[in-house]
Amino acid sequence: MPELKLLEQKTSYELIDDPQKLGFAVEELKKHDVLAVDLEATSLDPHNTTILLVQIGTPERAYVFDARKLDLAPLKEILSNEKILKIAQNAKFDYAHLKQNLGIEIVNIFDTFLAERILTTGIKRENSLGAIAQKYLGVELAKETRETFANHTRDFSKKQLDYAASDVLVLFPVYKAQNEALKKEGLDKIANLEFKLVPAVAEMELKGFLIDVKRWREVITDYQKKAKEVAQKIQTELRPHFNHTQTDLFGNKADVVNLNSPSQVLDAFRKVGLDLPSTGEGILSQYDHPLTKLLLEYRGYEKLITAFGENLLSKINKKTKRVHPNYLQIGADTGRFACSNPNLQQIPTDSLFRRCFIVAPGYKLVIADYSQIELRLLAELSGDPVFVKAFKDDQDLHTLTASQMFGIPINKIDKDTRFQAKSINFGLMYGRGARSLGVQLGVSEDAAKQLLQKYFKKYNRVAAWLEKVAKEAVRVGYSTTLGGRKRYYQKANPGEPGWERQVAYIERQGKNTPIQGTSADMTKLALIYVRDRIRREGLDATPIHTVHDEIVVEAREDQAKRTVKIVGEEMKRAGERFLKEVPVKVDAVISDVWEH
DNA sequence: GGGCCGAGCCAC
DNA sequence: AAACGTGGCTCGGCCC
Numbered sequence A: 001m002p003e004l005k006l007l008e009q010k011t012s013y014e015l016i017d018d019p020q021k022l023g024f025a026v027e028e029l030k031k032h033d034v035l036a037v038d039l040e041a042t043s044l045d046p047h048n049t050t051i052l053l054v055q056i057g058t059p060e061r062a063y064v065f066d067a068r069k070l071d072l073a074p075l076k077e078i079l080s081n082e083k084i085l086k087i088a089q090n091a092k093f094d095y096a097h098l099k100q101n102l103g104i105e106i107v108n109i110f111d112t113f114l115a116e117r118i119l120t121t122g123i124k125r126e127n128s129l130g131a132i133a134q135k136y137l138g139v140e141l142a143k144e145t146r147e148t149f150a151n152h153t154r155d156f157s158k159k160q161l162d163y164a165a166s167d168v169l170v171l172f173p174v175y176k177a178q179n180e181a182l183k184k185e186g187l188d189k190i191a192n193l194e195f196k197l198v199p200a201v202a203e204m205e206l207k208g209f210l211i212d213v214k215r216w217r218e219v220i221t222d223y224q225k226k227a228k229e230v231a232q233k234i235q236t237e238l239r240p241h242f243n244h245t246q247t248d249l250f251g252n253k254a255d256v257v258n259l260n261s262p263s264q265v266l267d268a269f270r271k272v273g274l275d276l277p278s279t280g281e282g283i284l285s286q287y288d289h290p291l292t293k294l295l296l297e298y299r300g301y302e303k304l305i306t307a308f309g310e311n312l313l314s315k316i317n318k319k320t321k322r323v324h325p326n327y328l329q330i331g332a333d334t335g336r337f338a339c340s341n342p343n344l345q346q347i348p349t350d351s352l353f354r355r356c357f358i359v360a361p362g363y364k365l366v367i368a369d370y371s372q373i374e375l376r377l378l379a380e381l382s383g384d385p386v387f388v389k390a391f392k393d394d395q396d397l398h399t400l401t402a403s404q405m406f407g408i409p410i411n412k413i414d415k416d417t418r419f420q421a422k423s424i425n426f427g428l429m430y431g432r433g434a435r436s437l438g439v440q441l442g443v444s445e446d447a448a449k450q451l452l453q454k455y456f457k458k459y460n461r462v463a464a465w466l467e468k469v470a471k472e473a474v475r476v477g478y479s480t481t482l483g484g485r486k487r488y489y490q491k492a493n494p495g496e497p498g499w500e501r502q503v504a505y506i507e508r509q510g511k512n513t514p515i516q517g518t519s520a521d522m523t524k525l526a527l528i529y530v531r532d533r534i535r536r537e538g539l540d541a542t543p544i545h546t547v548h549d550e551i552v553v554e555a556r557e558d559q560a561k562r563t564v565k566i567v568g569e570e571m572k573r574a575g576e577r578f579l580k581e582v583p584v585k586v587d588a589v590i591s592d593v594w595e596h
Numbered sequence B: 001g002g003g004c005c006g007a008g009c010c011a012c
Numbered sequence C: 001a002a003a004c005g006t007g008g009c010t011c012g013g014c015c016c
Helices: A021-031 A071-081 A091-102 A112-118 A129-137 A144-148 A156-170 A171-184 A188-207 A213-241 A263-272 A290-308 A373-382 A384-390 A397-406 A415-428 A436-443 A447-457 A461-474 A501-535 A559-578
Strands: A012-016 A033-040 A051-057 A061-066 A087-088 A109-113 A210-213 A327-328 A338-340 A364-371 A479-481 A486-488 A540-544 A550-556 A586-591
Touching: A012 A021, A021 A061, A021 A071, A021 A397, A033 A112, A033 A156, A033 A171, A051 A071, A051 A087, A051 A156, A061 A156, A087 A091, A087 A171, A091 A109, A091 A188, A091 A384, A109 A188, A109 A373, A112 A129, A112 A171, A112 A188, A129 A364, A144 A447, A156 A171, A171 A188, A171 A447, A188 A263, A188 A327, A188 A501, A188 A540, A213 A263, A213 A290, A338 A415, A364 A501, A364 A559, A373 A384, A373 A397, A373 A415, A373 A461, A373 A501, A384 A397, A384 A461, A397 A415, A397 A447, A415 A436, A436 A447, A461 A479, A461 A501, A479 A501, A486 A501, A550 A559, A559 A586
Parallel strands: A012 A061, A033 A087, A087 A109
Antiparallel strands: A033 A051, A051 A061, A327 A338, A364 A550, A364 A586, A479 A486, A540 A550
């Protein structure tokens, strides 16, 4: 493959390093309605970085602005101009850097990274600019030059400038190809939603979440103490069954097994006569034995300590004193966000850690989530009249389901019966079968099968819809959401080994994806609405976190009441763009800590 | 000593 | 050990 040699092609670039050139460049760029944007900086952290170069390209020419020699404030006229479309690869990065360091907000974005993800969801995950340029243009980008900008202090080499310019010039043909493909696949609507969301995501990351470090450490110590006690109980229980009981220098009896090693635990338990097929939670919880109970307890504490303990504190930004997770805008193939470094979407709900997520002095948290959104979507999408009516009447769906299934009046449904109905309601959205339902409910596969039959008799539209979308996913090779998102499936070939298993897997994904994916569309639209409304009203409030059906906003104390009202309204408004029959319900509260 | 993988487990 | 969808993180254990 040929390397992209700019100067040998029609395209060229110009280094802008004095105010006069800057003025000319801005005037020239203003004439265009589509521009490509990129920047080079010394670090990935917008709070601790120096912007070195800002590149803005037309199809013919790249302007490379030297950010160290120039005040780039005049670029605002271009970058914040909503009439000019800005093409960027992973625009979140450029948005955050420019906003934090130059106070410039990019408006009207086409993100080639997100576009590629939207076009290939389910069949490809490599969306680097190099891979994209290769795919659409058949050229290699000199990506190793990128790293040379880290901690860069000297003048730029020609190679660096070439690289900077080529990165931005390559965006044009990529944009054209992607834009066409998006329209052809009917993906332009969802792409626009994702593009509009970029500023909200970037600002969420910029703002971050404040943590009460002192309290956090107390919580760790607390869990450590508990873990140690349980661990000692287990070691004491096991010790007599080991021949070589050793003592350490202080005469303490040494551990006979590493409780964090599944294989060691399996062996040790075998010695006591506990012969387990594995040490998974599903197995341990089936045995009524002191050791299995203790091990589960130990694992619970250990998980909390290792995954959420000191490690999370190490992610606190030295400058801002807050954690700034990486929000992967289309992290899951269904369209959901994923989150990392740290993953704030998996902080244990009922643990003491949740209460350590706090606000800056003078601020409050507004925490809002959609009530039972996935079940409401199942009702809406299937159009099942019983299901829909339950939500319209604001009934407890699980109790109603139990009543329908067993022919018992609603006020006579006990906890156990409701739990059975609830398990089915949720399980169906995951394509759950009779066997695994039986395991959860502690009944035979046959009994579970009968429960499902009873269920589907009452909710036959649910059954029909699930069957329809499952088969469709296999037949057409993709699933769709109400927001117009597509999730493609790898083709399974009949006759291949494991073909049936693959088909069954796609069928389950086909059942779940429209529900989970539409829920993602909804929350994303809500984030856009919430941000817009906050800005329109000039409130001091920022969405700082989202967990699939939840949005967390940090709002100035005296504006918290207004904020909670508008967050609720805007989430509802976004929800009603998707739910036409079924009512949308949003629970929104004001709090000092991240806890509902 | 770094990379990779599976097991296990947290969230929705 | 799999079972029921979507992820990320940590560990042990293995490789080179």
